[in-house]
Amino acid sequence: MHHAKPTNVSSKSQICIALALITSFALASLFNGTQSQQSKGLSASHGRRLLLSTDDPSQSTTALRPGKPVMATFFESVSGGCCGMTEEGHRNLVKAWERAWQSYGWQTKILTEADARKHPRFEELELKLVEADVNGYNQRCFWRWLAMSMETNVNGGWMSDYDFFPLRLTSLIGKELAALPGFKSYSVHVPTLLNGDYKSWNVITNLIIDTISKDLEVDFLSDMYVLEYIYNHHTEEELGITAWERLTYSGFPYKKDGDRISVDCSGAMANLGAHLSHHDTHLAVDNGIFPKVEGVTMGDLGSSMNKRAEAANIMLRQFREACFR
Known part of the structure; x- marks a missing residue:
């Protein structure tokens, strides 16, 4: 049964207005090596004001957490390569991903199978994936959720695919968006760019593990379709979702x-x-x-x-x- 979704998530048009106001400042200063260490802070209950603010983002009313935000990705090589790329091609892409995000003022972190195995439900997940005959590549896509759910860095909580590259998302804007509460997906059910705190990540990850079944009615058993299934069968309030929108350029x-x-x-x-x-x-x-x-x-x-x-x-x-x- 599908539930109606609350209307507290801002429209794409509102976000684009704010990004136009914020990013020109942030990118220009970043590429010139003079990015401000502070920006306009927001209370959690009014976080979306960021998207409509006309204030200079360098003028902060509430200081954000010190330090650079961390963008994580997950990479565990598939022997012989996969998906039309060699192992070397994948590794080169990960390196390019690192350089790109670091050039935008971020720290980067590459999570692996070892990080996922630290999760107390890893073996349970593996049994379900084997039973459902999920291939090696898609197993890795599920592992990344467990790896992220073990992250406790206060400047963390961000994860992207390693073939996702920043356009407007400077570290300054990343810290502003991370200051908003809840779990956020900026490519709707496609887990391309996600953000949430420790609690939010664990809510979604545990639901993903609970939901996986060889009999699940999805087009294909991948983390993308399981995430979409969960979203369609729960309210945003139940999931703790505060942003579910597409702000990623396809290709x-x-x-x-x-x-x-x-x-x-x-x-x-x-x-x-x-x-x-x-x-x-x-x-x-x-x-x-x-x-x-x-x-x-x-x-x-x-x-x-x-x-x-x-x-x-x-x-x-x-x-x-x-x-x-």
Whole structure:
């Protein structure tokens, strides 16, 4: 049975207004090496005021936690590679992910199977996944929830896919959004960019473990579909969700006009980051908007997929040059 969702989550248009006001300041100062250590603080009950504030974000009324926020990802290599990429291609993508987030003022952390195994319900999860015949790659996608649920760093709570790269999400904005209570997904049921405190992560993770079953009525047993199932069968209040919206750009933020390819600044500037997923990389190659990477033949899906790290580096450089002049 589906429940109506509360209306306390801000619309995308409201968030885009705020991001336009905040990010130009944050990115400009960050790339010049002078990012402010403080920004406009918000009470938990009025956190969404951030999204409509017209104040200079460097002028703080309530200090945020000191120190850089931490963006985590999960990576546990699959022997021989997977998903159209070699092991080396995956490792290169993780390194590119690290450099990108660090250039935006974040600390980064790479979680592994060892972190997931610290969770008291790891063996229980594994038994369920084996019984449901979940493959190695998708097992790893479930493991990341357990790994994140063991994190206690007060500046943590953020997790992204390692093929998700920042566009507007500076460390300054990350700290502001993290100051809001509850669990937040910025790509709806696709677990591309998530934030929550220790309690919030454990609420969702325990529900995921409880819900997994070989008989679960989902299209495919992955963490994405299980998360969607949970959301559709509980209220946001029950789940402690305070943001469930899409503020991620799907794929490489380019547009094509005839033979001319340019950065889609209007689209990119409306999103926190870009998800360079397998699917969206495939589309970029098919549509002729995959960045020109040395050694990659235009239209060659195999080499393009394996060079997503290099393509991501090019995309970020071109985004900064085109959209922040």
